[in-house]
Amino acid sequence: MTTLSTYKGISPTLGNKVYIADSCRLVGDIRIGADSSIWHMVAARGDVNHIVIGERTNVQDGTVLHVTRKSASNPEGFPLLIGDDVTIGHMCMLHGCQLGNRILVGMGAIIMDGAVVQDDVFIGAGTLVPPNKTLESGYLYVGNPMVQKRPLSDGERAFLKQSAINYVELKDEYLQEAGEE
Numbered sequence: 001m002t003t004l005s006t007y008k009g010i011s012p013t014l015g016n017k018v019y020i021a022d023s024c025r026l027v028g029d030i031r032i033g034a035d036s037s038i039w040h041m042v043a044a045r046g047d048v049n050h051i052v053i054g055e056r057t058n059v060q061d062g063t064v065l066h067v068t069r070k071s072a073s074n075p076e077g078f079p080l081l082i083g084d085d086v087t088i089g090h091m092c093m094l095h096g097c098q099l100g101n102r103i104l105v106g107m108g109a110i111i112m113d114g115a116v117v118q119d120d121v122f123i124g125a126g127t128l129v130p131p132n133k134t135l136e137s138g139y140l141y142v143g144n145p146m147v148q149k150r151p152l153s154d155g156e157r158a159f160l161k162q163s164a165i166n167y168v169e170l171k172d173e174y175l176q177e178a179g180e181e
């Protein structure tokens with residue numbers, strides 16, 4: 001199965017020691033930083049705009065990543081920008097939004113165009129983040145539509161980084177199994 005596809009002459013680019021599960025489909029202008037991992041059945045289309053994924057970020061199984069095209073009323077469109085040490089849980093939908101660093105996106109969450117998630121945010125499972133909302137650093141958000149639930153505990157803040165470390169270790173094991181390191 002082809003995991004990486006070229007669109008209009010642009011192919012995904014991968015940093016050092018990136019893991020891509022062989023059941024994924026990544027198309028077009030997608031730039032992935034070192035030590036990140038893309039797990040099974042992720043679909044990502046960098047076709048009508050670009051997708052940037054930082055370092056040590058994991059995108060878990062069944063997640064969909066997409067973008068919004070440039071237009072007269074929205075000259076930049078909405079690229080999808082994801083920072084470093086971000087955990088994106090199973091079956092999330094991230095569309096044309098911007099995520100900072102050390103964020104956990106709970107399973108099945110949906111984040112819509114123009115939303116901005118600042119550094120050090122925890123998004124509960126199943127949360128809907130409507131378009132153009134800003135999620136403030138240091139808080140837990142849950143619900144549909146989301147509400148700011150409470151400040152994060154010190155333990156939860158530490159877990160945001162730890163979760164990314166756990167996934168770097170796990171993807172290194174997968175790379176080893178595949179004989180790629």
Ligand SMILES: CC(C)(COP(=O)(O)OP(=O)(O)OC[C@H]1O[C@@H](n2cnc3c(N)ncnc32)[C@H](O)[C@@H]1OP(=O)(O)O)[C@@H](O)C(=O)NCCC(=O)NCCS
Pocket residue numbers: 088089090105106107123124125126127142143
């Ligand atoms: C939100 C979360 C962090 C728990 O936070 P918490 O403050 O410890 O919550 P609690 O378990 O004490 O529950 C507090 C209340 O919030 C509710 N709640 C818990 N998770 C919720 C969620 N995701 N969305 C909405 N409500 C939620 C509980 O039912 C409870 O309601 P009640 O007070 O009416 O009984 C957790 O449930 C969650 O969503 N984690 C994400 C896990 C994940 O997806 N990881 C990535 C994949 S590996």
